[in-house]
Amino acid sequence: MAGRHQDGAATRHAGQQRAGPLGLPGIEAGEGLVEQQQARIRQENVGQGDAAALAQRELADKHLLQAVEAAEDLELIAVWQDLVTHTEHHFGQEDRWMEATKYASGNCHSVQHKVVLQVMREGIVRAEQGDLQPIRIMTGELAQWFPQHAQMMDASLALHLRRVGFDPATGVVHAPDALPAELIQGCGSTHSCVDHPEKEPAAAA
Ligand SMILES: [Fe+2]
Numbered sequence: 699m700a701g702r703h704q705d706g707a708a709t710r711h712a713g714q715q716r717a718g719p720l721g722l723p724g725i726e727a728g729e730g731l732v733e734q735q736q737a738r739i740r741q742e743n744v745g746q747g748d749a750a751a752l753a754q755r756e757l758a759d760k761h762l763l764q765a766v767e768a769a770e771d772l773e774l775i776a777v778w779q780d781l782v783t784h785t786e787h788h789f790g791q792e793d794r795w796m797e798a799t800k801y802a803s804g805n806c807h808s809v810q811h812k813v814v815l816q817v818m819r820e821g822i823v824r825a826e827q828g829d830l831q832p833i834r835i836m837t838g839e840l841a842q843w844f845p846q847h848a849q850m851m852d853a854s855l856a857l858h859l860r861r862v863g864f865d866p867a868t869g870v871v872h873a874p875d876a877l878p879a880e881l882i883q884g885c886g887s888t889h890s891c892v893d894h895p896e897k898e899p900a901a902a903a
Pocket of ligand 1: 789792807811847851852
């Protein structure tokens with residue numbers, strides 16, 4: 699399998715994720731936080747449709763990452779570009795939903811999207827210059843990062859959208875009274891991103 703790398707720095711356990719050597723933002727999902735978030739989601743009764751959508755997205759991320767992992771050097775840029783395009787679409791969709799439901803433009807979740815996409819696009823630039831190593835390393839890092847992001851931030855967003863009665867098909871907020879008075883800066887979950895800007899400065903990855 700040409701082009702496979704064995705960079706141990708790219709491997710880390712869930713719950714210990716920090717900013718990687720390529721600059722992927724850490725989620726700081728400490729011991730038990732993913733489980734706490736999952737319990738919160740169960741408690742707040744995220745609908746089966748939300749859970750299915752999240753699972754479907756995780757599966758798509760996984761398949762595209764597997765394709766990158768299996769790609770020979772000559773096809774790596776094209777396969778990586780497919781992953782970047784897919785990620786642009788799904789991050790962009792979430793960013794629009796957040797914008798429509800009282801999230802600040804510089805909120806923690808959207809900042810993570812922006813930073814990750816920037817790092818992924820830099821991978822293409824480096825690969826076009828002949829250096830495939832950043833993409834090979836990032837593939838391992840993203841295999842950890844995507845699921846944690848989905849379980850923490852995307853799941854929190856799904857809860858928020860459900861609470862405010864947001865209809866993604868029409869963009870209508872059916873329960874506007876449930877929207878917060880202040881713009882949301884954090885990610886609405888239990889990890890280190892700020893939920894209360896008056897207590898901590900806005901997060902920047
Ligand atoms: Fe997200």
